[in-house]
Amino acid sequence: MQLTRQSEYAIRTMLELAALPYGELLSSKVISQRQDIPEDFLKKTVHLLSLGGLVSTQRGTQGGVRLAKAAEQITLAHIVAAIEGPIAINPCLAPGYFCPNQVTCPVSPILARAQAALLAELNKQTLADLVKQA
Amino acid sequence: MQLTRQSEYAIRTMLELAALPYGELLSSKVISQRQDIPEDFLKKTVHLLSLGGLVSTQRGTQGGVRLAKAAEQITLAHIVAAIEGPIAINPCLAPGYFCPNQVTCPVSPILARAQAALLAELNKQTLADLVKQA
DNA sequence: GTTAAAGTTGATATTTTTTATCCACATTAA
């Protein structure tokens, strides 16, 4: 019932990027040093963020990572989903999975509501809001 | 970000018990057969529920497990907490842990709110409500 | 009293997931 450490790495990375002037690049190496995250592991994390469309990357000398869209359009839920996949507090609630018991299962509606509430909160504030507060 | 299978076992067990006339015993063995849960693993799960004050147990022949309080006073949140400990979607939010960054950390308030929303939903309906629906 | 049914407890094994490391490669700006 916890976020993985990798999600936390991703959040911290996104906060670093969002604090920069929009469009500016920061290398994984620098991020890993500033945030004390294992460099090679962070690289993969950044790659996941990239696949999720949250950051774009630039190879080569002076390359790095930058936000792929405005910080106003990014929320914690987006970041977590990019790393861990769609948030599902129970396998039965994962998209694409149809549980055979679902019709009679009295638990699943409650979990569904709980999950929706969780998600709603994670979407309430944008990355931009977070940076302002810090 | 998921409930463990053990929590699911616990929920299914509690539903079995709540379906019984109040105070009636059911042995771990029978529950494990009905719900297709490894018996020895279920025994430990039941023990956790017992430590959490949700069920009481009776040793010896004809012994078993029964609800320790009315199904109206038990929610999913209680069950999960008995198995996994206090629900914390992030280590920083675990009771007793004081994160040194908490003062400046912009993420923690959001996670705290998300966690509260999750918990509220998990507490909204009682075990008794669930049994009625099934 | 004996016995068999049950919960208790702790050790250990297995499996799965998460985290970390390593390295060969592709791209690109300087």
Next chain:
DNA sequence: TTAATGTGGATAAAAAATATCAACTTTAAC
């Protein structure tokens, strides 16, 4: 041309979750 950087895949190490085993205690039933 070269050094900095992301890409991608393999592998290892660590941690957590799940499962199994076995010796023990309690207790109702006979």
